[in-house]
Amino acid sequence: MGRRTIQGAPGRPSPAADDAVHDTRWAGEARSAVGCAALLLALLLAVDAVSGTLSGLRTLLWLGLALLLLVVLWPARVSAGPGRLVSRGLLRRAEVRTDRLVSVRWSDGVAQRLVLRDIEGNRAELDPNVLVANPPLWHVLDEDARTSAGRGTLRCGETALRQIAARVDKETAHTVFKVSGLE
Known part of the structure; x- marks a missing residue:
């Protein structure tokens, strides 16, 4: 397999796919980040539903907060x-x-x-x-x-x-x- 160019880095050869070494824990850490964000969203929605204050606007607010947590927790995918x-x-x-x-x-x-x-x-x-x-x-x-x-x-x-x-x-x-x- 020949060398290819990495998208976003014109003219720079990258290692062939079979030469690259990847972070083996990345998938598990990404699943954990998604799980934490989903759990936070579920808990916030449940508390709002039980208290009777759940509305469309509050749902969007909690969704935004969960997405922010996901962005913060998302691991970088490292390869070399x-x-x-x-x-x-x-x-x-x-x-x-x-x-x-x-x-x-x-x-x-x-x-x-x-x-x-x-x-x-x-x-x-x-x-x-x-x-x-x-x-x-x-x-x-x-x-x-x-x-x-x-x-x-x-x-x-x-x-x-x-x-x-x-x-x-x-x-x-x-x-x-x-x-x-x-x-």
Whole structure:
């Protein structure tokens, strides 16, 4: 299968579908987000119905609130292939060239995020737990980050990468011990 162009990024080849590695937990997290939003909507409608205050306008208000919760909870779909990491959310899509990284940093804020920047100025944020839960995804990123470091483009971020590597190794060892019954 030949290379194809990613929609929205003219002229940029993307990994073939069989080369890409995807977040295996995404579908479950998306179902959980839909479930939470549906549960909130059902509870709000039930409380309004029991109290006798349910109306068309209030139903629309509760529907809007449930949709807002869905947007907030919806997970980004992360995939990686040789030289590329793509993060797709409901409202935006971010892509970085992982073989041309300039920096890898932890973001400041409530939710822990890993911020990747490439030499072309592209930026992608992702939850580091996605990498920890998906060792093949981490392997692709780590291999390309080593390529960036070898080329001299990766100026900062080796500490962040080592921290994630340690977390991935710890989780993998924990899983091996659990599966083998040694835990």
